[in-house]
Amino acid sequence: MLCVEETLGVTGAAQIPHQRGELPLDCAVRYTEERHWxxxxxxxxxxVAGTERxxxxxxxxxxxxxHATGPDWAxxxxGSAPAARRLWSERPxxxxxxPTGRTFDALDVPESAGFLALARMERMRLTLGPVTWTPxxxxxFFVLPGAAPKVDGLVTGLGWVPAAIDLVTHGEGGYVAAPPTRLGGHGAVQWARRPTPANRWLPDADELISPLAYACGRDAAAERARKR
Known part of the structure; x- marks a missing residue:
């Protein structure tokens, strides 16, 4: 079984470790130690009764x-590796x-638009941060914090109506699930682009918004055409 980067043919994927079998505790500790997340x-x-709940x-x-276990999740x-190890030792x-809005925000788009945008970003040689692929x-797409308040303005400036395209921003007060978190019976969150030393410095939302908005707009137009 290939990891997502190898499936997509992303440059340098041969050096990316296999994702299968990673434990939540190990991943949580690594995120704190290597990325300071x-x-x-x-x-x-x-x-429960033969099903997973x-x-x-x-x-x-x-x-x-x-999802979070309660309103006090923040x-x-x-960001402490020993604290993370203790927390997941108790709940493996x-x-x-x-949490978003601290060391990164996340631009959240449909799968089809995301892969289209990734291909376009490759051609444009844009600097990318980590990217997750959810079940x-x-x-x-992980970007510098502060994206949430300005994305609608950026999208509007490119000629798109923010409410008409499926581009969601996770910023301050929000959170995202990281690998190897599982979502019901649908599978696990994976890395489309793993965190590596090469993508330690995140791009600003301004740098990625054009290909993302274009891909989401094209997706939305195709969906409207299907419904006619």
């Missing part, structure tokens, strides 16, 4: 196994969640 444990999946107990949970978040199956078919 804050982390906090979320819910997890439990076997979210530890929150809600059978209709919208994000089973991949206070639980830590807990989701690995990363609910979304790609999240």
């Amino acid at each position: 804050d982390v906090f444990p979320g819910t997890w999946l439990e076997a 979210c530890s929150c107990g809600d059978p209709a949970c919208a994000s089973p196994g991949a 206070q639980q978040a830590t 199956r807990a989701a690995v969640l990363l 609910d078919r979304r790609l999240l």
Whole structure:
């Protein structure tokens, strides 16, 4: 089984470690040590009557196994590797969640638009940060903090209507799920571009917004055409 970067043919993927079998504890500790990201444990999946359900107990949970356990999650978040090790030692199956608006924001787009934008960014030789690929078919591009307040203005400046394209920004007060967090029975969050020394310095939203808005706009237009 190939990792996502190898599947996409991204340059340098041969050096990227295999993602399969990584434990939440190991990943959480590595994110704090190597990227200085804050982390906090979320819910997890439990076997109930032959199926997997979210530890929150809600059978209709919208994000089973991949959301915060309570409203105080921001206070639980830590950038300390020993603290992260302790937290996941207590809850080894807990989701690995990363607060946004601290060391990064995330630009969240549909899978089809995300891969189109990635290909275009490759051709443009843009500097990219890490990118996650979620089981609910979304790609999240990590950018410098502060993106959330300005994205709508950037999109409008490019001639797109923000409400008409599916481009969501996760900023201050939010969080995203990181690999190897599992989302219900749909699979695990993966890296489309893993964190490496080469992408330690994140791009600003301004640098990525044009190909992302274009790809999302094209996606939205195709969806409208299908519905006619």
